[in-house]
Amino acid sequence: MDNAWFPNDSYAKGLITNIYIRQKKKMSFRKVNIIILVLAVALFLLVLHHNFLGLSSLLRNEVSDSGIVGLQPVDFVPNAPQHAVDGRQEEIPVVIAASEDRLGGAIAAINSIQHNTRSNVIFYIVTLNGTGDHLRSWLSSSTLKSIRYKIVNFDTKLLEGKVKEDPDQGDSMKPLTFARFYLPILVPSAKKAIYMDDDVIVQGDILALYNTPLKPGHAAAFSEDCDSSSTKVVIRGAGNQYNYIGYLDYKKERIRKLSMKASTCSFNPGVFVANLTEWKRQNITSQLEKWMKLNVEEGLYSRTLAGSITTPPLLIVFYQQHSTIDPMWNVRHLGSSAGKRYSPQFVKAAKLLHWNGHFKPWGRTASYTDVWEKWYIPDPTGKFSLIRRHVEISNIK
Numbered sequence: 001m002d003n004a005w006f007p008n009d010s011y012a013k014g015l016i017t018n019i020y021i022r023q024k025k026k027m028s029f030r031k032v033n034i035i036i037l038v039l040a041v042a043l044f045l046l047v048l049h050h051n052f053l054g055l056s057s058l059l060r061n062e063v064s065d066s067g068i069v070g071l072q073p074v075d076f077v078p079n080a081p082q083h084a085v086d087g088r089q090e091e092i093p094v095v096i097a098a099s100e101d102r103l104g105g106a107i108a109a110i111n112s113i114q115h116n117t118r119s120n121v122i123f124y125i126v127t128l129n130g131t132g133d134h135l136r137s138w139l140s141s142s143t144l145k146s147i148r149y150k151i152v153n154f155d156t157k158l159l160e161g162k163v164k165e166d167p168d169q170g171d172s173m174k175p176l177t178f179a180r181f182y183l184p185i186l187v188p189s190a191k192k193a194i195y196m197d198d199d200v201i202v203q204g205d206i207l208a209l210y211n212t213p214l215k216p217g218h219a220a221a222f223s224e225d226c227d228s229s230s231t232k233v234v235i236r237g238a239g240n241q242y243n244y245i246g247y248l249d250y251k252k253e254r255i256r257k258l259s260m261k262a263s264t265c266s267f268n269p270g271v272f273v274a275n276l277t278e279w280k281r282q283n284i285t286s287q288l289e290k291w292m293k294l295n296v297e298e299g300l301y302s303r304t305l306a307g308s309i310t311t312p313p314l315l316i317v318f319y320q321q322h323s324t325i326d327p328m329w330n331v332r333h334l335g336s337s338a339g340k341r342y343s344p345q346f347v348k349a350a351k352l353l354h355w356n357g358h359f360k361p362w363g364r365t366a367s368y369t370d371v372w373e374k375w376y377i378p379d380p381t382g383k384f385s386l387i388r389r390h391v392e393i394s395n396i397k
Contacts, residue, residue: 091120092207094122094124095194095196096196096197098135099198100134103134103138104362104376104379105362106125108372108377112203122149123150124150126179127153135151159175162293162296164295190276192276193276194273197354199360200270201361201372204352209271219276219322220273220318222271222318223268223330224265224324224327225267243262246304247305249299249300250262252300255300258319266311268332269308270308287313288317326351332356334361335361338359338366339367340368347371
């Protein structure tokens, strides 16, 4: 009778087994849910982290100078080998403006820098629309294909209302001349940078120029026009080449109110080292733009401008507030005449040669062309050629 109320042993064991299996399945299902939940949380955190990094990168790239837009990077070669450069070295940003008609000059300058240093140099090449493809093909098909560079398009709208075109002042017709005013925009993440014109050849290690000490509060270091290498030759017909009165109209009241001595030694803006942290802190770009606009309205520059149209606003903004570079890092006036003004020994000892003036080293009548041509790389597209070569070939024919 008692046995009728209780299942046999096999039935009990089966029942217990089924209960165990169901419980195990429930536990397994719960574990799967937990694993899925953990993976979902991990994925969410990963996406959140990625977005945060993107936002941080964006914030780091913003410049607090003057809110300028229009300088657009085209391409960048970040990992190209360069003379077995140590990746731990500080990057040296070198900014060069390269217009289509002077592209050969920029190529020669870059080549000379690249071959005379083992430092971690990055070239920021500023161009106008249409020049980038030509430049890229030139670089990729030559010995310069291993350099690190960025091509940046310069938006000419930045200069609206700031430059009045004057046929007597050729630089006013060339927008890239003013690229040097916008260095913090060109190299937003750098604390320091070098700017140089395209009509130069570098014979020293660019690291030495980059290491030029700047005094506290100074945003740039220039080579003064009264230094020993510049005063070797008097530049005829160029006004007063060596002081402020050669660049600014001291008859204008606004200039006189600045209380700047007319006899103050001027400086050359074709090669300089900039402390970009200080540049941004002092809003140098905004200050330069202010004086550009005032010149358009009032004509503040000298009518017999001694040099580049970019010099006057720089002289005003950096009056007694700039450091100096070694004069051997801007041995200039090689383009002021077709004659040779320096001894071969002096030219060889110069760290940087500058063909400022009308006679460019790729032109018909230039001095020291043998020194420049050592670094020139022929254009594989054939668009750029040395003018004198055409003259020589036509004479032979």
